[in-house]
Each structure stands twice: as C-alpha cells, then as structure tokens.
Amino acid sequence: MSKKIVCYCQDLTEVDLIRAIEEGYDHIETLKRFTGAFMGPCQGKMCAANVLKLFAHKTGQSIENLRVPTMRPPVEPIPLGWLATGIDRGKDEEEI
C-alpha cells in the first residue's frame, strides 16, 4: 500500500492512524496523544482536516459533530526569549 501522509510534523500515515483507532485509541484526545497528531510544531494547523476526516470516517461519526482537540496557546510557536524578556529580538531574522 502506498504511504499516505496525513500529519507532516510527525510523519504519520493513514495506516498509522487507522491502526491506532483499531488498537482502542478511538477518542480524538487519546488518538492525539498516542499518535502525536496535533502535537508537532504546526499544532494541528496542517493536519487537523486530514486527521478529523479520517477519524470521523473510521469511527462512523459525522465530522460536524466531532470534538476538536483542545487548542492550546500560543497560536504560533514563539521563541521563549521573547516571552522571557518581552523583546522581539528575532524579528529582523524572520518576518512574521
């Protein structure tokens, strides 16, 4: 079977997720923790649509009624130094 990547941060494939659900990680919060989906540097921004669609299909739920894993701050990953000093030292290196 060809590898279908659904989560780019953790290199999760469709098969990884299906196996995890079959193993009993069939709540979105436990699936997240078991596979690492939503937990990489994108924090779900890239993978959420893929993962939720697959999860809804596999567990026979409608995607509209699915609970989305708790979104945690920050919205974008930010350097600890900015928080520590309040100085945006990294801004000249990278436009955000």
Add this chain to the structure above:
Amino acid sequence: MKKKYDVVIIGGGVQGLSLAYNLARSGLHRVAVLEKSYIGSGASGRNGEMIRSAFASEEWIRLFNKSLRIWETLSGELDFNVMFTRHGYLILASTSEEMAACQNNIKRQNELGIGTRLVDAEEVINLIPALNRQVVTGGIFQSDGGFARHDAVVWAYARAARRLKVDICPFTEVIDIVVKSGKVLGVKTTQGDIETRTVVNAAGAYARRVAGMVGVELPLEIYRLEMIVTEPLKPFLRVALSSPHMMGYMHQTTRGEFAGGAKPENLSPYTGLKSTLVAAQDMARKFVLLFPGLYGARLMRQWAGVVSKTPDRGPLLGAVEEVEGYILSAGWGGYGFMGSPAGGKLMAELIINGEAPAEIRPFSPKRFKTGELITESTIIGLAEINVQ
C-alpha cells in the same frame, strides 16, 4: 459495566488504573474503574513525567524508592513500553543554603540505601554543559532516576488491567455514593447504579468533592500547575532536572521537545484548566536563565493541570474511619505519577489484606487527626502560597 463489583475505583488516572491492575493481578477480578472523561484526562496526562526517590524524609524515600524499583521493570511487567528513561535526576542547588540542605538530605538518603551523590558545580556542568554556570552551585544526583512517558503509563496499566478482566469505564461520572449504617453499599453513576462494598477515591483534584458524597471532609485543596513544551530541539538535556530555587522541573523528551513547569511567585486563586500568560512568562524567564540556549527555542504549547494537596503535601492512603468500605488514594499533590507503581501495588495489598503495608502506613489519613504529620522538605514549589 456490570451491576455488581468487589471494588469500584473512582478516577481513571494512573493511581486508579495501577490499583485496578494490581488488584486483578492479586486475584480480585471483579473491579471497575469509573472515569468521568477519557482515561488519563486529568493530572496523569498533564504532569512533568519526572521520577526520583531522592527525598529528604524517611517516609517519602521509602515509598518512592519502592516505586522506582517497580519503574525499572514496568514496561516488561505490563507488556507495553512506558519509555522509562533512566538517565538520572538532578536536584540543582543554586545557593550555598540550598547546597547545605543537599548535604543534609544526602546523609539520610544514603543511610536508606538510595543511590544518590552530592555533586559540585563542576560535576553539574559536566552532566549538563548547556546550563548557565551562574545559577549552578551543586546539587544531588540520583543516577537511577529519570522520566517516563505519562500517557503510555496510563494506557499500559489500562490495557494490562483489561486483560485481567477489569472493567474500565470512561465517560462514566459518579453522581453519588450510597452509604447505609456507616457502610458503603453502592455507587450511582451517569451510566447506572452499581452495587459494591468497597469504593476507592482516586479522583485526583476532585477527591474532596467525591469524599463529600459520603459526608467526609478531607484536608485537601486544589493545587494548579502549568507547563510548557518547545518544538523538538537537538539533544542537550539527558537527565531530569529540578530547580527548587526556581520552583521548576524539566526534561527533554525522546522526541526532543523541552518540557517543563514552574510555579510563579504570584499564583492566582483560579483553579481552572486554562493557561495563563503570567505563568508562560515566568517559565520562559526561568528556563532561559537556566539554559541561555533556549532563548530562540520556540514555545509550542502551554497547558495546565490540577491536583489536590494536603497540608503536609503527603498523600492520603488508607481507609477513612467514618465510613466502612471507603478508601482513599488521594492528595498525591503532583507526585501521583512517579508514585503510581508503588501506590497501586501497596493500596491493592491494603485492600486485599485489610492491613496497610509499612511504606504507606505513615500516610494514613488519620495523621491529620493525631497530628503525626510528615515533614518533607524537597517538594518542588514548597514555598507556599495558598490556592483555592
């Protein structure tokens, strides 16, 4: 879920699940674990994952060393990799007073056979070259301590318990506990009623509320902690590290993320699960001070967890006098994860034999009536601010 069980455990966290597994392993199979959300949804999946037995008091050392010995073979025992990483645990001293406390503590640790040693600033830097020398005076190093993957421990105990016919019931909330003539008779849940003579309160932060269902007032307060995790970084921290000076604890996960928590000086009375900016700034300041290299590391996620704590910070382990069949494994106050292998095993012995094993006897709930409190001075974040 069946209509009748020998033991009903309230709380599907590591303590409740470890207890269920250990009861079943000892031959008691009619056991149910009731969890109001998904298993491990409370502090069991939100903690710092750190493991040590290097405490100051004999009571804590004996209990947590029992746990550490089980951690060493836990993956094999449960047939599930809990990723116990025995790279050592360093308690950092940043002042000469803290170093003096370490010198004092190491004597008792070594008397009790704990493999800890006093390390000077040079040795600390050798262990963790990325540390800022200015905050290093020395410390205590426990080479057989470390960390494990918290969620994996929850799943490992749950799966092992299920294999032994334990019923684990997520999304099953306890509404009331039926008591008649001072004896437990059953439990009412959102999924129906259960008949049982033995109920264990392993409800973590909510243990006080669950005790209220049998009319028992417990000396527990909700205690709130926050943590952060960074994006994956190159390996720079092998050991589990705690800094009493900064009221913080941290390690680098096997995925490379730096994960840590610290208690801010000014805790708000809020006891909910939302993260606060004040805590994020406090943790960032402390972690960047400890590791200047973390300045540019991106904070990926922040979260909070709640536990319950007792006035002496030790757990409440054992039966309550007021109600027959009502047993506590509560008030672990942030140490329930590292204490779960021993906590579950020893509480199972207590339930089966009717007598508390030596390691948990000092932690009897009675101590708050008799006044025989335990003095433990190495609890991270002890400098107290009252919450709730």
